[in-house]
Amino acid sequence: MSSLFQANLLNSEVGGGPRDVTIAHSTVTIKNQGLTGGLLHSHIQTYPQGSQQQQVTTYSHKDANNNWIFQRARGLEPYDQENSKELEFIHDGMVVRLMHPTTGRNLHSHAMPAPLTASEFEVACYGNLTIGDEKDNWI
Numbered sequence: 001m002s003s004l005f006q007a008n009l010l011n012s013e014v015g016g017g018p019r020d021v022t023i024a025h026s027t028v029t030i031k032n033q034g035l036t037g038g039l040l041h042s043h044i045q046t047y048p049q050g051s052q053q054q055q056v057t058t059y060s061h062k063d064a065n066n067n068w069i070f071q072r073a074r075g076l077e078p079y080d081q082e083n084s085k086e087l088e089f090i091h092d093g094m095v096v097r098l099m100h101p102t103t104g105r106n107l108h109s110h111a112m113p114a115p116l117t118a119s120e121f122e123v124a125c126y127g128n129l130t131i132g133d134e135k136d137n138w139i
Contacts, residue, residue, distance in 0.1 A: 021070060023088040024079045027101065029066045032058065039066040042100045042107075042125045050112055053124035054105050064102055071097040071106075071129065073137045078129060097136045104128045106136040 006012050021028060030040040038058025043065050045055050059066060072079050072088075073095040079088060090096060098107040105125035114120045127136060 021090040023070050023072055023090065023096070024081045025087060026090075027067050027069055030068060030098075036060075039063075040068065040107075041066050042103065042105070044103055047115055047122070047124065050115055050122050051110050051124050051126070053108065053126045054100075054103060056107065056123045056125055065100075067101055068098045068107070069101050071099050073097060074106075074132050074134055075137075093139065095137050095139055097132075098138060099129070100125050106132050107138065108132070109135050 038060045041059035042054055042056045046052050047055055070090055106127050108124050108126040110122045112122050114122045
């Protein structure tokens with residue numbers, strides 16, 4: 001079922017999802033704008049060529065590998081989930097990292113050709129909460 005259809009069902013997780021998203025606390029799925037498009041997805045397998053880092057694809061079915069957690073941008077002090085007294089909300093224009101909770105890796109970009117569409121750049125998962133670089137940051 002499409003997201004639009006699910007959002008209109010009674011008691012749907014899609015329609016009733018939270019509208020406020022926070023650093024380190026909110027698990028999100030990200031779908032492209034197409035009506036039948038896939039969800040941002042990653043898994044433990046790596047690209048056989050290119051960066052040889054963890055693959056990132058889209059996937060059309062509900063799966064734990066579609067989940068992502070917002071983290072503070074690389075270069076900022078990590079969010080202290082245990083000792084912070086206030087939630088840090090995501091806002092428009094904020095620079096963030098997206099961490100794949102199943103593998104602990106960050107969504108990462110490269111200025112190298114993508115494996116299937118050479119005219120586009122590769123997107124992979126790399127590093128973790130402490131290892132990475134500015135290519136882990138997204139707006």
